[in-house]
Amino acid sequence: MLNTQQLKDLTTQVRRDILRMVHKVNSGHPGGSLGCTEFLVTLYNNIMDRKEGFDMDGIGEDLFFLSNGHISPVFYSVLARVGYFPVEELSTFRLIDSRLQGHPTTHEELPGVRIASGSLGQGMSVALGAAQAKKMNGDSHLVYSLHGDGELQEGQNWEAIMYASAKKVDNLISTIDLNGQQIDGSTDDVLPMGSIKAKFEAFGWIVIDIEEGNNIDAILKGMAEAKSKTGQGKPVCVLLKTVMGNGVDFMMYTHEWHGKAPNDEQLAIGLAQNPETLGDY
Amino acid sequence: MxxxxxxxxxxxxxxxxxxxxxxxxxxxxxxxxxxxxxxxxxxxxxxxxxxxxxxxxxxxxxxxxxxxxxxxxxxxxxxxxxxxxxxxxxxxxxxxxxxxxxxxxxxxxxxxxxxxxxxxxxxxxxxxxxxxxxxxxxxxxxxxxxxxxxxxxxxxxxxxxxxxxxxxxxxxxxIFTPADQTFEIGKAIKLTEGTDVTIVATGHLVWEALEASKVLFEKGISAEVINIHTIKPLDETAILESVSKTGCIVTAEEHNVLGGLGESVARVLALNNPTPQEFVGTNDTFGESGTPAQLMDKYELNSAAIVLKAENVIKRK
CATH class of the missing domain: 3.40.50.970 (Thiamin diphosphate (ThDP)-binding fold, Pyr/PP domains)
Structure with a gap:
């Protein structure tokens, strides 16, 4: 468990990792990664109950599934920074022969990754299977998943959302990153989805709002509440309102940086806004 | 036989x-x-x-x-x-x-x-x-x-x-295979010994291949029938050994000839021992309504089709 200052320091360092990773290979997805940095840093350090090391079955520990695999930069950085693999390996992101593929995969056996993701809309189904396996194994630990809001336009999600409540999968906490942006523009412009909260509630989920999804204290409080709602016969959804590109001013509040890397000058500005705290890789 | x-x-x-x-x-x-x-x-x-x-x-x-x-x-x-x-x-x-x-x-x-x-x-x-x-x-x-x-x-x-x-x-x-069989993934099963033509079949076509071999036998043609229950990984050795003896092959499957068992076999032969081959399968088409027997006849996925292809492929040796 880290204190709030430690979490903030780690968040800043992860932001630097993200910017440097995508800059080096001039590709990758910084916007959504930066928006979910506080969440994943907090989740892995203070919310999930994790064992030392990594084994695929993950019996006796909480599990996490990233469904919106394009935010691999933040995922990889957090996995490395909490000790699943050496932080130096972040320098191989998207390079030939790397375990850090453009989108996460188990294929290269990178510790911490339990499923490939990137083709959207599949992660909740996988998380459901893992949650049901936990129940069969008498394992009281939880399964967490993260999804983009635009990703909810994929129909498979709604199969999974319907199934989760019907089968009372109440050891699952699925978080939706509500940044309101997707590649072609705002979600309201591309395909308005109405109230995501009302939809999840109509499908029988318990819904927790985290209005300030880039505020570590708000995340801690919201996720503690989400945890307290598990085991009550219903799946739990967290609606995490975030700012895409958070922490790098020119990347914020726009879809422009969904899948674009900063140039040298932009990198320097971004790094200046996020001073080194724990040492660059 | x-x-x-x-x-x-x-x-x-x-x-x-x-x-x-x-x-x-x-x-x-x-x-x-x-x-x-x-x-x-x-x-x-x-x-x-x-x-x-x-x-x-x-x-x-x-x-x-x-x-x-x-x-x-x-x-x-x-x-x-x-x-x-x-x-x-x-x-x-x-x-x-x-x-x-x-x-x-x-x-x-x-x-x-x-x-x-x-x-x-x-x-x-x-x-x-x-x-x-x-x-x-x-x-x-x-x-x-x-x-x-x-x-x-x-x-x-x-x-x-x-x-x-x-x-x-x-x-x-x-039902013609033993009740007590042990299934070995990737291991083809030779059902009949033959010298004139190899017939490799999968799924429902295996029985049709056996029926075809009886007809061929009466015509004086000795067919070696192999049951390829595993299409991947393919038992390349079994196929190559058989064609080294027979010199030609017919593949039979209830599947499009494009992308099926036949193409997998053709690749093995092309790389190792180019051999005349004929294909029994659907010919880049969708199916339609009908009884199973009517459909297998209409789309020529039966013993008669295998016999015909066997006779054709022998001529190409």
């Missing part, structure tokens, strides 16, 4: 159901999933005996494939059940990313494959599934020939670590 007879006909899907039921009794890690087709897949016995190890997904095949992938994380061995069309084409990307690329130990069990699904017509008669599945890196593709072999294959794949596509069908077909 060795001849095969049968006293009973049964559907291969019932072989799957019996194999799954046996796994329910012998392997506590085996779980089953179905997308609202349990009677068609003959899953009733497993469900009755192991209600806590069965997952009724509803009509949501994409979700089923993802849940199956997730169940492996925690040590379960999931067997998914639905029609072949909904087991493959409908959910190709889910299988590709969440199962094959993720290396998950899921057994995709597909009934009602091919034309012999019958009257429901082309929307349900997939003739492309072998191709779709064999192209996925790491996927094992199995198409057993009768009830006994399907039961044995179902049991065997539980002990294999990795994704498997198991294809079987709806109609009753002769």
């Amino acid at each position: 060795k001849t095969y007879t049968y006293t009973e006909k049964k559907d291969t899907r019932s072989g799957f159901g019996a194999g799954l039921a046996e796994l329910g009794r012998t392997n506590p890690n085996v779980v089953a999933l179905c997308a609202d087709l349990t009677p068609s897949l003959k899953m009733g016995e497993f469900i009755k005996e192991n209600p806590d190890r069965f997952f009724q997904i509803g009509i949501a095949e994409a979700n089923m494939m993802g849940i199956a992938a997730g169940l492996t994380i925690g040590g379960k061995i999931p067997f998914t059940g639905t029609f072949a069309n909904f087991s493959t084409g409908r959910v190709y990307d889910q299988i590709r990313q969440s199962i094959a690329y993720s290396g998950k130990n899921v057994k995709i069990c597909a009934s009602h494959a091919g034309l012999t699904l019958g009257e429901d017509g082309a929307t349900h008669q997939i003739l492309e599934d072998i191709g779709l599945m064999k192209m996925l890196p790491g996927m094992v593709v199995i198409n057993p020939c009768d009830y006994n072999q399907t039961k044995a294959a179902t049991i065997a794949i539980a002990d294999y670590e990795g994704p498997v596509y198991l294809r079987f069908g709806r109609p009753s077909v002769p």
Whole structure:
């Protein structure tokens, strides 16, 4: 468990990792990664109950599934920074022969990754299977998943959302990153989805709002509440309102940086806004 | 010539159901999933005996494939059940990313494959599934020939670590393989010894190949019939050994000739021992409604077609 200052320091360092990773290979997805940095840093350090090391079955520990695999930069950085693999390996992101593929995969056996993701809309189904396996194994630990809001336009999600409540999968906490942006523009412009909260509630989920999804204290409080709602016969959804590109001013509040890397000058500005705290890789 | 007879006909899907039921009794890690087709897949016995190890997904095949992938994380061995069309084409990307690329130990069990699904017509008669599945890196593709072999294959794949596509069908077909057989993934079975032509067949076409060999024998042609129950990995040695003796080959499958067993065999021959080959399969077409027997006749997936192709290929030697 880290204190709030430690979490903030780690968040800043992860932001630097993200910017440097995508800059080096001039590709990758910084916007959504930066928006979910506080969440994943907090989740892995203070919310999930994790064992030392990594084994695929993950019996006796909480599990996490990233469904919106394009935010691999933040995922990889957090996995490395909490000790699943050496932080130096972040320098191989998207390079030939790397375990850090453009989108996460188990294929290269990178510790911490339990499923490939990137083709959207599949992660909740996988998380459901893992949650049901936990129940069969008498394992009281939880399964967490993260999804983009635009990703909810994929129909498979709604199969999974319907199934989760019907089968009372109440050891699952699925978080939706509500940044309101997707590649072609705002979600309201591309395909308005109405109230995501009302939809999840109509499908029988318990819904927790985290209005300030880039505020570590708000995340801690919201996720503690989400945890307290598990085991009550219903799946739990967290609606995490975030700012895409958070922490790098020119990347914020726009879809422009969904899948674009900063140039040298932009990198320097971004790094200046996020001073080194724990040492660059 | 060795001849095969049968006293009973049964559907291969019932072989799957019996194999799954046996796994329910012998392997506590085996779980089953179905997308609202349990009677068609003959899953009733497993469900009755192991209600806590069965997952009724509803009509949501994409979700089923993802849940199956997730169940492996925690040590379960999931067997998914639905029609072949909904087991493959409908959910190709889910299988590709969440199962094959993720290396998950899921057994995709597909009934009602091919034309012999019958009257429901082309929307349900997939003739492309072998191709779709064999192209996925790491996927094992199995198409057993009768009830006994399907039961044995179902049991065997539980002990294999990795994704498997198991294809079987709806109609009753002769049971001519032993009830007590041990199924060996990737090991072809030579059914008859012959010197003039090799016939390699998979699934329902294996019995037709045996029938064809009897007709050929009466015409003075000695056919070597090989049951290729595993299309991937293919038993290349068995095929090459046989054609080195016969010098020509006919492949037979209830599948499009594009992307099926025949093309896999052709590749092996092209690389090792170019050999005249003829193909029995559907010729880049969809199916249609009809009885299974009518359809197999109309699309020339029967013993008569195999005889004709065998005679043709011998002339090309």
